[in-house]
Amino acid sequence: MRVVVVGATGNVGTAVLRRLHEQGADVVGVARRPPGPDAPAPYAGVTWHAADVAQASSVAGLTAAFAGADAVIHLAWLLQPNHDERVMAATNIGGLRHVLAAVAAAGVPQVAVASSVGAYSPGPKRRRVDESWPTGGIATSHYARHKAVDERLLDAFEREHADVVVTRMRPGLVMQGGVGEELRALFAGGLVPVRWVGRIPLPVLPLPPRVVSQVVHADDLADAFVRAVDRRAGGAFNIAAEPVIGPREVASVLHARWLPVRIAPLRGLVWLAWQLHLVAADPGWIDIATTVPVMSTERARTRLGWSPAVDAVDALAEAVGGLADRTTTDGSPHLGRGGPDSPR
Numbered sequence: 001m002r003v004v005v006v007g008a009t010g011n012v013g014t015a016v017l018r019r020l021h022e023q024g025a026d027v028v029g030v031a032r033r034p035p036g037p038d039a040p041a042p043y044a045g046v047t048w049h050a051a052d053v054a055q056a057s058s059v060a061g062l063t064a065a066f067a068g069a070d071a072v073i074h075l076a077w078l079l080q081p082n083h084d085e086r087v088m089a090a091t092n093i094g095g096l097r098h099v100l101a102a103v104a105a106a107g108v109p110q111v112a113v114a115s116s117v118g119a120y121s122p123g124p125k126r127r128r129v130d131e132s133w134p135t136g137g138i139a140t141s142h143y144a145r146h147k148a149v150d151e152r153l154l155d156a157f158e159r160e161h162a163d164v165v166v167t168r169m170r171p172g173l174v175m176q177g178g179v180g181e182e183l184r185a186l187f188a189g190g191l192v193p194v195r196w197v198g199r200i201p202l203p204v205l206p207l208p209p210r211v212v213s214q215v216v217h218a219d220d221l222a223d224a225f226v227r228a229v230d231r232r233a234g235g236a237f238n239i240a241a242e243p244v245i246g247p248r249e250v251a252s253v254l255h256a257r258w259l260p261v262r263i264a265p266l267r268g269l270v271w272l273a274w275q276l277h278l279v280a281a282d283p284g285w286i287d288i289a290t291t292v293p294v295m296s297t298e299r300a301r302t303r304l305g306w307s308p309a310v311d312a313v314d315a316l317a318e319a320v321g322g323l324a325d326r327t328t329t330d331g332s333p334h335l336g337r338g339g340p341d342s343p344r
Contacts, residue, residue, distance in 0.1 A: 123293025141284030
């Protein structure tokens with residue numbers, strides 16, 4: 001099985017490489033800055049191609065890289081600079097458009113794309129929704145808007161290329177310990193002290209009750225991708241571990257006491273800190289956490305035979321530990337820098 005991974009050096013991409021090596025696949029990696037020739041596992045044993053998917057000129061090179069592939073897994077994504085949405089959209093939306101053009105030109109039989117819970121329209125927190133829930137995104141989040149546009153691009157591609165299997169993975173928040181420095185750069189920024197996060201108890205953790213999210217370990221998401229490719233399974237798959245993460249679970253991991261607060265004041269504080277460049281996370285992330293529905297993962301479990309090996313609280317705790325240690329992944333030119341190959 002020959003599989004091309006676009007955005008292969010980021011958070012999810014690195015985990016997918018690990019899983020594909022376990023599968024014994026012939027792996028091709030695409031990244032804006034590929035690892036060096038002496039890069040360690042999982043970057044070793046990969047045929048590398050350099051491409052910036054934001055550029056229309058990348059289609060020819062992508063088509064060549066995709067030649068003879070059984071599947072393309074598309075993961076490249078930008079979360080920063082979130083003060084310049086035009087730059088992010090060039091990769092997040094334009095990048096998918098260019099990858100799909102190359103998939104069609106190269107005659108690849110399957111493309112698997114990382115969508116997100118963030119693609120979903122507002123929905124319930126007290127009952128689960130399946131993959132048929134509308135994917136209109138959240139208007140106040142650039143991340144959600146871009147994911148929703150990508151869903152429409154995939155809809156159009158499916159209509160025009162019925163011979164290509166289109167797979168959409170919609171994970172919750174993707175966590176692993178090896179990308180702590182990336183998480184700091186993408187969300188906390190350089191001014192927020194992270195060394196003691198999860199190590200020194202916080203007096204209180206102010207969060208609205210509706211901050212309810214789902215989490216999955218990067219290795220479990222990678223397993224879902226590989227299972228879908230191995231089975232040539234099309235359609236959408238919700239991917240998340242149990243339990244659902246609410247304020248009490250976050251407070252437990254951070255050794256804090258949860259203090260319920262209203263959404264509006266917290267969002268206002270985050271907006272001000274973001275505008276002043278004190279934090280890297282924009283207030284759209286508050287809107288995602290308080291608005292997107294809780295997903296059912298039944299389809300992935302039955303259709304792919306998938307089940308997570310790491311529960312959600314442990315995955316969150318691992319990520320918090322990596323954040324405090326500011327961990328990076330040896331050999332990756334992107335992890336820890338917030339580049340366009342470090343998605344989700």
